[in-house]
Amino acid sequence: xxxxxxQGKAILARYGVPVxxxxxxxTVEEAEAAAKELxxxxxxxxxxxxxxxxxxxxxxxxxxxxxxxxxxxxxxxMQLVTHQTGPQGQKxxxxxxxxxxxxxxxxxxxxxxxxxxxxxxxMASSEGGMEIEQVAHDTPDRILKxxxxxxxxxxxxQARKLAFGIGIPAASVNAAAKAMLALAKAYDEIDCSLAxxxxxxxxxxxxxxxxxxxxxxDDNAMFRHPEFADLRDLAEEDPLEVEASKFSLNYIKxxxxxxxxxxxxxxxxxxxxxxxxxxxxxANFLDVGGxxxxxxxxxxxxxxxxxxxxxxxxxxxxxxxxxxxxxxxxVVNAARELxxxxxxxxxxxxxxxxxxxKILAESGFNFAVAxxxxxxxxQAVKAAQ
Amino acid sequence: MSVLVNKDTRLLVQGYTGAQxxxxxxxxINYGTTVVGGVTPxxxxxxxxxxxxxxxxxxxxxxxxxxxxxxFVPPPFAADSIMEAAAAGVALIVCxxxxxPVRDMIAVRQFxxxxxxRLIGPNCPGIITPNECRIGIMPGHIFKPxxxxxxxxxxxxxxxxxxQLSALGIGQSTCIGIGGDPIIGTTHLDAIQLLNxxxxxxAIVMVGEIxxxxxxxxxxxxxxxxxxxxxxxxAGQTAxxxxxxxxxxxxxxxxxxxxxxxxxxMEAAGITVCASPAEIGxxxxxxxxx
Numbered sequence: 235x236x237x238x239x240x241q242g243k244a245i246l247a248r249y250g251v252p253v254x255x256x257x258x259x260x261t262v263e264e265a266e267a268a269a270k271e272l273x274x275x276x277x278x279x280x281x282x283x284x285x286x287x288x289x290x291x292x293x294x295x296x297x298x299x300x301x302x303x304x305x306x307x308x309x310x311x312m313q314l315v316t317h318q319t320g321p322q323g324q325k326x327x328x329x330x331x332x333x334x335x336x337x338x339x340x341x342x343x344x345x346x347x348x349x350x351x352x353x354x355x356x357m358a359s360s361e362g363g364m365e366i367e368q369v370a371h372d373t374p375d376r377i378l379k380x381x382x383x384x385x386x387x388x389x390x391x392q393a394r395k396l397a398f399g400i401g402i403p404a405a406s407v408n409a410a411a412k413a414m415l416a417l418a419k420a421y422d423e424i425d426c427s428l429a430x431x432x433x434x435x436x437x438x439x440x441x442x443x444x445x446x447x448x449x450x451x452d453d454n455a456m457f458r459h460p461e462f463a464d465l466r467d468l469a470e471e472d473p474l475e476v477e478a479s480k481f482s483l484n485y486i487k488x489x490x491x492x493x494x495x496x497x498x499x500x501x502x503x504x505x506x507x508x509x510x511x512x513x514x515x516x517a518n519f520l521d522v523g524g525x526x527x528x529x530x531x532x533x534x535x536x537x538x539x540x541x542x543x544x545x546x547x548x549x550x551x552x553x554x555x556x557x558x559x560x561x562x563x564x565v566v567n568a569a570r571e572l573x574x575x576x577x578x579x580x581x582x583x584x585x586x587x588x589x590x591x592k593i594l595a596e597s598g599f600n601f602a603v604a605x606x607x608x609x610x611x612x613q614a615v616k617a618a619q
Numbered sequence: 620m621s622v623l624v625n626k627d628t629r630l631l632v633q634g635y636t637g638a639q640x641x642x643x644x645x646x647x648i649n650y651g652t653t654v655v656g657g658v659t660p661x662x663x664x665x666x667x668x669x670x671x672x673x674x675x676x677x678x679x680x681x682x683x684x685x686x687x688x689x690x691f692v693p694p695p696f697a698a699d700s701i702m703e704a705a706a707a708g709v710a711l712i713v714c715x716x717x718x719x720p721v722r723d724m725i726a727v728r729q730f731x732x733x734x735x736x737r738l739i740g741p742n743c744p745g746i747i748t749p750n751e752c753r754i755g756i757m758p759g760h761i762f763k764p765x766x767x768x769x770x771x772x773x774x775x776x777x778x779x780x781x782x783q784l785s786a787l788g789i790g791q792s793t794c795i796g797i798g799g800d801p802i803i804g805t806t807h808l809d810a811i812q813l814l815n816x817x818x819x820x821x822a823i824v825m826v827g828e829i830x831x832x833x834x835x836x837x838x839x840x841x842x843x844x845x846x847x848x849x850x851x852x853x854a855g856q857t858a859x860x861x862x863x864x865x866x867x868x869x870x871x872x873x874x875x876x877x878x879x880x881x882x883x884x885m886e887a888a889g890i891t892v893c894a895s896p897a898e899i900g901x902x903x904x905x906x907x908x909x
Contacts, residue, residue: 454719486859
């Protein structure tokens with residue numbers, strides 16, 4: 235789960251990572267009040283989950299309350315386009331109004347999982363404020379890494395080594411190391427899957443602070459953190475994805491016009507790939523899971539068909555545990571209830587496939603039954619033209 | 620021959636009396652797998668599916684001589700179950716559970732170090748040696764004994780590949796579903812090393828997907844060490860960057876984990892890479908000269 239910068243900073247502050255004074259604002263009035271409280275010299279920052287907000291015009295430094303109000307009016311409600319949002323952009327519904335600080339140096343701190351070793355790795359770089367992927371590509375030697383030992387955590391010596399290594403002056407090293415240890419502790423305790431502070435800043439007066447915070451939380455660990463459920467911002471998610479999540483359906487909306495319904499994540503990706511291979515564009519990823527019931531199949535089909543770009547549906551099921559007759563019954567019932575506006579191509583394999591095909595054939599609907607996934611993809615692409 | 624599991628495998632089931640455990644233990648018994656009993660804490664002493672239930676894995680191993688375990692335990696408790704099996708000395712642990720937090724698996728990886736046990740999964744469909752032993756949730760009837768080893772991060776893509784092979788009359792030695800999580804016990808490399816060493820495995824099917832770089836690591840080893848034909852497919856060629864595609868581990872982000880990079884590395888290693896998942900069976904047939 236992704237959370238907003240202001241939410242991430244609030245969590246990090248609880249662990250002892252220094253962050254600027256700031257307030258979230260949902261309205262221009264709240265932004266004005268926050269700017270007044272912070273003395274007028276503030277930064278107004280759009281709160282969306284995507285990065286690259288500054289370049290897209292979503293971050294403004296202002297000297298007075300009046301200018302803060304003007305900035306807030308401009309940013310709040312804007313469709314902010316960054317390299318991570320796609321061309322349609324993301325609507326800004328919240329602002330973070332923060333004290334502006336005299337920056338001496340911009341640095342980078344981050345933690346992520348190293349899959350090969352099965353351990354988290356703490357990264358630090360002198361090249362703050364840039365895309366870390368770019369730094370890794372251009373100047374990999376400027377990214378320092380320390381492995382976080384399971385059960386021990388980041389050690390003080392590791393934090394100091396990183397702090398000295400990225401050029402923090404001796405007088406500020408202890409403060410920086412303390413912030414790093416706090417970040418590592420937070421990462422572990424709140425089950426992060428990614429944490430980045432970019433930039434982590436050294437101030438003119440020698441203090442250090444997290445000027446940004448990107449925190450992702452491991453979805454699989456949410457059962458341990460019921461308090462984080464409120465941090466989810468549904469406005470950041472596609473409405474169809476939100477709808478699908480209510481029925482435990484794994485759905486991701488894409489830009490094509492051939493919808494697909496598949497059991498299993500790997501086969502669902504493979505189905506998208508084969509649609510592309512056949513000359514079409516997938517409209518979505520959808521994994522109905524191995525134990526889908528009729529109700530889920532019906533809701534899945536309803537969600538697929540509510541995407542107005544969809545011109546054909548390809549249902550690709552390799553029934554192992556999921557029985558083909560149950561799938562067929564679900565599809566037929568859904569078709570009766572919802573009405574069908576586009577061609578549906580069905581490929582079924584596995585348990586009770588003969589019964590499934592019989593149910594489809596006797597349904598009175600004109601489903602196209604495919605012979606294998608290649609044939610199914612080709613039929614769906616043709617039907618969508 | 621086969622790898623890891625065969626007719627001598629003595630399987631215990633953790634989460635034995637639950638719905639999933641019961642259903643799939645029954646399927647395994649019907650397939651001919653030697654299921655010796657199971658564990659459900661608090662239900663020790665009872666009988667289930669005509670086999671004894673134990674309170675702990677250690678008791679079960681002691682009484683039944685179990686040498687493999689399959690785990691059908693909900694995510695909050697699954698990491699603990701893996702460690703319990705490892706502590707009891709179960710040589711092969713197959714964890715089916717999907718949704719275990721990464722933090723828990725970091726601890727498990729650490730716990731398993733230095734112990735002579737192999738973990739398959741989590742978030743996997745299991746492992747099968749056709750007509751000998753089925754551990755997990757795979758549909759047994761699609762498999763056929765033979766000489767092609769299969770290793771895959773995805774369950775249904777394993778079935779797809781196996782379905783194609785069996786339809787062409789090509790049987791399988793052992794099929795290993797290694798799982799779709801970021802931290803797994805047995806990687807592509809581990810599985811391929813085992814299959815490469817098995818004289819009765821004549822070709823290897825390697826199915827990967829976006830996320831991480833385990834396929835690249837395996838490809839590098841294959842290049843230097845494997846003379847058997849290897850046929851591969853990578854799912855997620857059309858997946859958008861930064862989105863998790865169903866599996867917790869299936870995400871291309873920060874410029875790594877992309878399908879194209881994996882396919883390039885595999886091709887450079889002499890692996891026959893299928894652009895479409897529908898070609899896997901046919902390419903195996905061609906590479907085997909059948």
